Amino acid sequence: xSGPPSSETPPLxxxxxxxxxxxxxxxxxxxxxxxxxxxxxxxxxxxxxxVDNVVAVVEQEDADAVGLSMHNAGHLTLAPKMVQALxxxxxxxxxxxxxxxxxxxxxPLRQAGVAAILGPGASAEEVVHAVRxxxxxxx
Amino acid sequence: MTQRGLDLxxxxxxxxxxxxxxxxxxxxxxxxGGAEADRxxxxxxxxxxxxxxxxxxxxxxxxxxxxxxxxxAAAAASGANPAVLAVDPSSPLTGGAxxxxxIRIDRTGGDVFVRSIATRGHAxxxxxxxxxxxxxxxxxxxxxxxxxxxxxxxxxxxxxxxADTTVVVANPGTGDAxxxxxxxxxxxxxxxxxxxxxxxxxxxxxxxxxxMLDLSHVTGHEAYRGRRAPIVLTESLSGTGIDELWTEIxxxxxxxxxxxxxxxxxxxxxxxxxxxxxAGRIHRLTRAVFDSSAGERALADLASGRxxxxxxxxxxxxxxxxxxxx
Ligand SMILES: Nc1nc2c(ncn2[C@@H]2O[C@H](COP(=O)(O)OP(=O)(O)OP(=O)(O)O)[C@@H](O)[C@H]2O)c(=O)[nH]1
Ligand SMILES: [Mg+2]
Numbered sequence: 001x002s003g004p005p006s007s008e009t010p011p012l013x014x015x016x017x018x019x020x021x022x023x024x025x026x027x028x029x030x031x032x033x034x035x036x037x038x039x040x041x042x043x044x045x046x047x048x049x050x051v052d053n054v055v056a057v058v059e060q061e062d063a064d065a066v067g068l069s070m071h072n073a074g075h076l077t078l079a080p081k082m083v084q085a086l087x088x089x090x091x092x093x094x095x096x097x098x099x100x101x102x103x104x105x106x107x108p109l110r111q112a113g114v115a116a117i118l119g120p121g122a123s124a125e126e127v128v129h130a131v132r133x134x135x136x137x138x139x
Numbered sequence: 140m141t142q143r144g145l146d147l148x149x150x151x152x153x154x155x156x157x158x159x160x161x162x163x164x165x166x167x168x169x170x171x172g173g174a175e176a177d178r179x180x181x182x183x184x185x186x187x188x189x190x191x192x193x194x195x196x197x198x199x200x201x202x203x204x205x206x207x208x209x210x211x212a213a214a215a216a217s218g219a220n221p222a223v224l225a226v227d228p229s230s231p232l233t234g235g236a237x238x239x240x241x242i243r244i245d246r247t248g249g250d251v252f253v254r255s256i257a258t259r260g261h262a263x264x265x266x267x268x269x270x271x272x273x274x275x276x277x278x279x280x281x282x283x284x285x286x287x288x289x290x291x292x293x294x295x296x297x298x299x300x301x302a303d304t305t306v307v308v309a310n311p312g313t314g315d316a317x318x319x320x321x322x323x324x325x326x327x328x329x330x331x332x333x334x335x336x337x338x339x340x341x342x343x344x345x346x347x348x349x350x351m352l353d354l355s356h357v358t359g360h361e362a363y364r365g366r367r368a369p370i371v372l373t374e375s376l377s378g379t380g381i382d383e384l385w386t387e388i389x390x391x392x393x394x395x396x397x398x399x400x401x402x403x404x405x406x407x408x409x410x411x412x413x414x415x416x417x418a419g420r421i422h423r424l425t426r427a428v429f430d431s432s433a434g435e436r437a438l439a440d441l442a443s444g445r446x447x448x449x450x451x452x453x454x455x456x457x458x459x460x461x462x463x464x465x
Pocket of ligand 1: 198199200201202206240243289336337338374377
């Protein structure tokens with residue numbers, strides 16, 4: 001006898017990380033709590049993560065999305081590298097970027113495959129909505 | 140259908156071939172439960188290579204993840220292929236969780252397979268999800284499988300107790316020995332670890348534990364476990380004592396293998412899993428009866444005082460049993 005499919009859809013699993021060597025993870029911790037309170041399971045990696053490590057974590061944790069916090073000028077190189085590394089590994093996991101991103105950089109990041117970009121003033125609803133719709137629009 | 144349009148058999152094939160992404164997917168299937176998890180169980184049962192299951196439990200913040208990282212490094216150095224299941228509580232209010240073990244495990248461990256599992260609150264969920272996850276990791280070649288749980292809450296303690304080798308962690312100067320005793324951790328320990336032994340009063344904690352073990356010698360509990368649990372002092376930040384702990388874990392495995400104790404423990408695990416599966420099915424069945432017209436009628440009769448709760452329960456059970464036959 002086989003059981004019926006489980007009734008509830010499982011929680012979204014989101015990997016949160018900061019790439020490179022800069023800064024603090026205060027903003028990332030706030031986002032972690034927002035997502036938890038919205039019912040997500042947050043795999044918290046924190047500071048100084050490498051692109052390759054994030055890919056390995058996404059595979060092992062079967063994550064639905066990656067959230068990157070960016071507070072230096074590195075976003076234009078690191079965020080596209082993250083997207084590319086995931087695609088190279090055969091993963092279609094969406095990447096959401098948050099932090100201080102100049103307006104002129106938004107379009108290039110989108111072109112590079114970043115699913116959503118959030119400014120430092122994004123509300124809880126905006127953060128959660130960005131992650132959910134990024135996951136929903138992934139084939 | 141599996142998420143992202145992949146066929147389960149195909150994922151199983153790739154996971155057995157060693158693809159970590161496929162192993163990750165299978166762990167999600169096992170965790171989610173339901174019909175697809177049932178199919179996965181059918182596909183993997185019998186492929187088990189009998190990995191050594193090591194449970195690590197203890198109070199919040201006692202250094203379990205840091206210790207687990209060190210142990211995976213020791214295991215890998217000895218040529219083993221370890222994996223970790225790190226269990227953290229879900230928020231009972233929102234169902235969300237921040238899974239923070241992995242960051243600490245990665246810091247002291249090497250390039251090792253780690254899967255974070257949230258308790259997800261549903262009754263008996265872990266009791267099915269964890270054995271399912273163990274089955275996936277075992278079949279795909281990981282050994283040992285180290286499971287970290289916080290030693291509070293019956294479910295978490297039960298998970299740790301299911302291991303072949305259960306390691307209970309305590310810290311100096313915290314009253315952990317007494318707490319561990321209350322939480323029922325003393326009875327399940329095959330090995331005690333005094334972690335953060337760099338802090339004062341580590342020796343005092345060891346003596347406390349020794350005294351409690353003296354008592355379990357008197358009560359006959361020690362004979363039941365097969366031996367007196369050794370106590371190892373570790374400093375998992377620096378790595379001091381880790382080799383000794385790893386040796387104790389290996390020795391315990393050999394001890395179990397020398398008798399049929401490891402098979403017995405596996406049988407107990409299987410029994411607990413079957414129990415949880417049965418309970419889950421009965422739960423779904425009764426819920427369906429509650430939602431049916433017969434269930435609503437029974438509740439209405441209960442509300443109007445025509446029948447009592449025991450009679451209502453009998454009606455629900457009868458209806459459920461009848462629906463099984465149809
Ligand atoms: N002084 C000292 N601190 C340690 C030692 N081992 C771990 N810690 C510290 O203890 C804190 C908790 O470590 P974790 O490894 O996260 O502990 P845990 O038991 O996994 O925590 P939870 O999973 O949250 O229950 C961290 O700040 C560690 O750096 C040790 O041997 N000595
Ligand atoms: Mg931990």
